[in-house]
Amino acid sequence: MIKRMLLMLIALALVFGGIFGWKYYTAMLMQQRMASMKPPPSTVTTYEAEATTWQPELHAVGSLQAVRGVSVSPEVAGRVIDIRFQSGRRVRKGELLVALNTSTEEAELDRLQAQKDLAETQLRRVRELRSKNQTSQAEVDQAAAEVETLSAQIARERTIIDKMNIRAPFSGVVGIRKVDLGQYVSPGTDLVNLQALQPLYVDFTLPQQNLRHIREGMPVELTVDTYPDRTFRGEITALDPRVAQSTRNFAVRATLENKEKRLRPGMFADVAVQLPEQREVVTLPKTAITSQPYGDSVFVVQEKKGPDGKPVKTVTKRFVRTGDRRGSQVAVSEGVSAGETVVTSGQLKLREGARIKVNNEVRPDSNPSPTPPNK
Incomplete structure (x- = not known):
């Protein structure tokens, strides 16, 4: 009896051992097969880094000022009996604005x-x-x-x-009126703001070490947040003869045309003074740069032969040092050479050595001086 039971136990152990062994063997085969399978290539856009000649620039934050701008106010006291202007309209020099009794x-x-x-x-x-x-x-x-x-x-x-007949001291655009009919006004009361919008000044400061580079007549370019895709141009017309002791900066004034009346006094602007020297830089689209806490990087495209002898495109990650930015381009001083191809979109899907498929039918813009689509 005991012998039979032992034989049955041995037989059951052999059966279940075989079943579990087979399961384990098939699982190992499946795991090896999955490990040997490679993910499909990621579709990306690319751009070939190119050497470009850029003019060095000095950057500053400026403030737009009207060539002529005043708050119109009476010189004598009186009661308002007539208002001849409409808010936001253009007026001519000598035109009657407000009449007092x-x-x-x-x-x-x-x-x-x-x-x-x-x-x-x-x-x-x-x-x-x-x-x-x-x-x-x-x-x-x-x-x-x-x-x-x-x-x-x-x-x-x-x-x-x-x-008591208050007239426009010069031609310009009046703001929102601050006076009503019948109101008694005293000397100096602010009635309305009057600004001449063409041309405009842009005032900014530069560190004293740049004084030797700046001359009257130098071209400047500026952008404002209101029109981020538009660049306005002017030229330096005045330099302050003294350097501020508190900041060691000197004041600069540039004049720019404002024929379209898009710019307004009081706006802040990013100003770039273009220096006469020129230098060679390697440029990439801004979208090619991946910014991370430990540095900026790009994915550089490499081509090598695959197991079947056909060419395969892969990527390698490189850290780069960036410089000036102009339009949708950025200058790279280290990490990428002219002629190398980098990925400009699709980086989130990539890792070191990943295979890629290039599709450049639609790719990010790379223009140092972009213009609005309607221009």
Whole structure:
């Protein structure tokens, strides 16, 4: 009985051992097959690094200023009886903007004119009496002085009336009005802002070590956040003769045309002063650069023979040192040479040695001076 049970146990052990051994063997074969299989190549776009001649630039943050810009305000007090301008519209030099109530001043002008007429009549009489030697020269002088005094007072009153008609000091665009009909305004009250939008100044500062490079007439380029794809051009027209002791920077002013009236005073701008020297740089599209905490890198395309003897394209990762950026291009000073091909899109799918498939039907832009699509 015991012998039979032992034989049965041995037989069961052999059966289950065979089953488990087969399962293990097939699993090992499957694992080896999966390990030998390679992932399909990733589709990417590429770009061949090229050597380009760039002009060195000095960069700064500037502020746009109007060549002429003021807050229009009255010189005398009065009550507003007429507003002739519309907010945001262009006005001409000398155009009436705001009229104050001049009834009191005009009445005073009439009174003074009547007094002058009387004084002139009195002066004629005194001069006639003087010609007959019936009065003294002192009375003639006093009558003449009275006429001159009244003439001065009349001129003063007319000046006050003229100042109560507030006119545009130059041609430009008015802002949003800050005064209402019937409002009493005092001297210096801000009525409206007036700006001449063409041309414009851009004021910025540079470190003192750059003073020897800067000259009047040098070209500048600037961009603003409002129009990120647009570059505006001007030239340096003035240098401040002193260096600020607190910052050791000197002020620079450039002038630029603003024919389209897109730029406005008060905007901040990124300014680039183009120096006359030129240098050779290797450029890549910005999309080719992968920025990480430990540095910038690119995937460089390499071509080698596969197991079947056919050429296979793979990638290797390289760290690079970047420099200036212009438009959609970036200068690379180390890591990539002219003529090498780099990946410009699809990097997230790649790893060291990964196989790739190149499709450049649609690829990222690489232009140092891009223009808006509608231009």
